[in-house]
Structure formats: C-alpha cells, structure tokens
Amino acid sequence: xxxxxxxxxxxDTIRGKVREVPEIAIVLGxxxxxxxxxxxxxxxxxxxxxxxxxxxxxxGHDGRLVVGTVRGRTIAALSGRCHLYEGHDLGTxxxxxxxxxxLGVGTLILTNAAGGVNTSFSQGALMVIDDHINxxxxxxxxxxxxxxxxxxxxxxxxxxxxVLRSLxxxxxxxxxxxxxxxxxxxxxxxxxxxxxEYRMLRTMGADVVGMSTVPEVIVARHQGMRTLGISIVTDQxxxxxxxxxxxxxxxxxxxxxxxxxxxxTTHLVERLS
Numbered sequence: 001x002x003x004x005x006x007x008x009x010x011x012d013t014i015r016g017k018v019r020e021v022p023e024i025a026i027v028l029g030x031x032x033x034x035x036x037x038x039x040x041x042x043x044x045x046x047x048x049x050x051x052x053x054x055x056x057x058x059x060g061h062d063g064r065l066v067v068g069t070v071r072g073r074t075i076a077a078l079s080g081r082c083h084l085y086e087g088h089d090l091g092t093x094x095x096x097x098x099x100x101x102x103l104g105v106g107t108l109i110l111t112n113a114a115g116g117v118n119t120s121f122s123q124g125a126l127m128v129i130d131d132h133i134n135x136x137x138x139x140x141x142x143x144x145x146x147x148x149x150x151x152x153x154x155x156x157x158x159x160x161x162x163v164l165r166s167l168x169x170x171x172x173x174x175x176x177x178x179x180x181x182x183x184x185x186x187x188x189x190x191x192x193x194x195x196x197e198y199r200m201l202r203t204m205g206a207d208v209v210g211m212s213t214v215p216e217v218i219v220a221r222h223q224g225m226r227t228l229g230i231s232i233v234t235d236q237x238x239x240x241x242x243x244x245x246x247x248x249x250x251x252x253x254x255x256x257x258x259x260x261x262x263x264x265t266t267h268l269v270e271r272l273s
Contacts, residue, residue, distance in 0.1 A: 004148055009051045009052060010052055010053055011102040011103040013050055014045065014065065014099065015103060018043050018067045020074045022067055022075045022103070022105055024076075024105065024106070024107045024109070025075060025100045025109070026075060026077050026078070026108075026109040026110075026265060027081055027109070027110045027111065028080070029081070029111045029112035029113050029213075029232075029254070032113070032258050032261065033062040033079040033080065034255070035079075035258065035261070035262050036064070036079040038070070038262060039066055039067075039069060040069045041068050042066050043066070045064060045065045045067075046064045047064060047080070050065065052095070053065075053095060053099070054082045054088060054093075056080035056081060057086065063079070063080040064080065065078055065096070066079060070269045071266065071269060071270040073269055075269055076105065078096050078100075081093075083190075083211055084211070084215070085188055085211060090138050090215050091140065094215050094218075096216075097219050097220050097223075098223070100225075101149070101219070101224075102223075105225060106226060107164070107225065107226045107227075107272060108225045109227075109229075109265060110217065110227065110228070110229045111229075111230050111231070111232070111265075112212050112213050112229070112230075113210065113231070113232050113234045113250060113251070113253075114127075114184065114210035114231040114232065114233060115193070115209045115210065116207075116208055116233040116235065116236045116237055117202050117208055117209055118208070121207065121208070121236070122233065123235060123236055123253060124233065124256060125178060126172070126177065126178070126179050126231070126232060126257065126264070127182050127184075127208055127231045127232075128160075128169065128179055128229070129181075129183070129184045129229030130160060130182055131159070131160065131184075132160075132183060132184045132186060132217065132229075133184070133186070134186055134214050135185055135186060135188075136215070138188070138215070139215075139218065140215045140219050141154070141218060141222060149219070149222055149223055150221075150224060151222070154218075155221075159218075159221050159227060160227055161226040161228060164227075164228040164268075164272075165181070167271060169181070171267045171268055174267075175263055175267065180233075183205055183206050183208075184206070184207070184210060184231060185201050185204070185208070185209045186209075186210060186214035187210075187211060189211035190211065192237075192245045193237065195240075195242050198237045198238075198239045199239050201237075209237065213229055217229065230261060230264070230265075232254050232257045232258075234251075234253040234254050234257075235253065
C-alpha cells in the first residue's frame with residue numbers, strides 16, 4: 001500500500017467515526033494535551049485505533065485524536081505528535097497532518113513548547129510564529145511528488161497565515177494576554193543546544209527554538225491548509241547564564257501557561273471564518 005493510500009485509509013476511518021468533519025484542527029505540543037479535554041460532544045480515538053497512524057511515545061504527549069466542538073464549531077485536536085529525534089522519517093512525523101488534510105481540514109493551528117532565544121521573552125510567554133528557519137537537515141517533500149497531496153514546488157513566502165496572525169494578536173489584546181511574535185527555529189534534537197549554538201541561533205534571527213512544527217507546516221502548506229503557529233516559551237536560553245536542562249520543569253512551565261493558550265485558541269476558533 002502506498003503512503004498516500006495509508007493516509008487516505010486513516011482519514012476515511014476518522015470520517016466514519018465522527019458526526020461532522022472538522023474544518024479546523026489543532027496540534028497540541030508537549031505538556032499541552034489538556035485542551036483536548038475541553039472539547040464538547042467529543043469522540044476520542046487513540047492513535048493505535050487508527051490504521052497506519054504512528055504512536056507518540058514522548059513524555060507529555062497523550063497519543064490520541066479528539067474530535068469535538070468548541071463554541072459550537074467542530075474541530076480536531078491531535079494530542080501528541082511524533083518527532084524526528086525518535087528515529088522516524090518525516091513521512092511518519094507528518095502523517096497526522098497529512099490525514100487531516102485529506103479529511104478536509106482547511107485551517108491548522110500548531111502549538112509547541114520552545115526554548116526562548118530572544119532575551120526579551122520571559123518564561124511562560126506565548127509567541128505567535130511569524131516565520132521559521134528549518135535547521136533539521138530534512139524536508140518532508142524530498143522525493144517523488146505526490147500530486148494528490150499538492151504541487152511539486154509549493155510557495156512558502158508566507159507559511160504562517162498573516163490574517164490568522166493578525167486575528168490572534170487582536171484576540172490576545174482583547175483578553176489581556178501578552179502575545180509576542182517572532183521566528184521559530186526547528187532543530188532535530190533530542191539534545192538541547194550548547195551555548196555556542198544558542199548564540200548562532202540568535203545571530204541567525206531566531207526568537208525561539210524547538211524540535212517540531214516546521215515539517216508539519218511544510219506539508220500543511222503543500223496541501224493548501226492555512227496555518228497558525230503558537231509557541232510557549234518554556235525556558236530562557238541565555239548563553240552566558242545557561243543552566244542544565246530540566247525536561248520535567250519545561251513541561252511544568254508549558255502546563256502553567258496552557259490556560260492562556262486555551263483561552264486564546266477557544267476565542268480564535270470561534271472567530272475563524
């Protein structure tokens with residue numbers, strides 16, 4: 001069975017389990033899975049129950065797809081994602097987003113926990129992604145193009161939809177939530193960066209750094225989806241005052257900031273057209 005057929009089988013299975021196909025989906029990053037529990041009239045599908053769907057085995061990732069309603073609008077939430085550093089190829093890493101695209105999702109919101117490279121970003125801050133730098137050394141579109149997904153050379157002049165970013169900023173202002181804006185640098189991981197690497201990232205123009213999101217955005221844009229990315233700054237990566245990484249504390253910080261992200265996302269979904 002071809003990769004496209006595997007993705008199609010997963011999308012068809014989801015379609016058969018839900019009352020209404022969602023037009024909006026959100027990918028929940030490390031420590032951010034609680035949002036899925038806020039969906040009403042929800043149908044929860046463990047990844048293991050969906051054909052060909054890769055399991056998520058990283059701490060802070062539930063590993064389930066939830067379809068339900070937010071303020072009366074049907075959305076899908078991916079509670080957990082796969083990462084390149086787990087040893088997966090990018091076809092596997094982006095399988096969930098590919099399936100959402102074939103399901104009919106037109107708008108994709110991606111969230112993540114990221115390290116703060118910009119010294120003005122405080123721990124726990126939210127940042128809407130303006131652009132990204134792909135430092136993973138990989139691209140999910142390498143190889144023969146599957147025209148049923150999208151074109152050979154998709155445009156990436158504005159991978160993060162400017163209208164969605166503007167709407168997110170306006171909603172954050174209304175809610176009294178501080179929302180930064182900046183550039184997300186994607187690295188393969190799993191180790192966190194050295195002091196010299198943080199200096200390099202800052203010089204390159206990165207504001208935060210993480211190990212996800214960018215491959216998903218590339219395939220989402222390949223399939224014609226509108227995308228919005230939001231990072232939670234879980235730690236400050238200051239080269240001259242760098243402390244040993246504590247993954248448990250990073251996930252705890254993401255969890256503390258999640259209520260703000262949930263409020264922002266809930267209002268965003270309500271106002272999306």
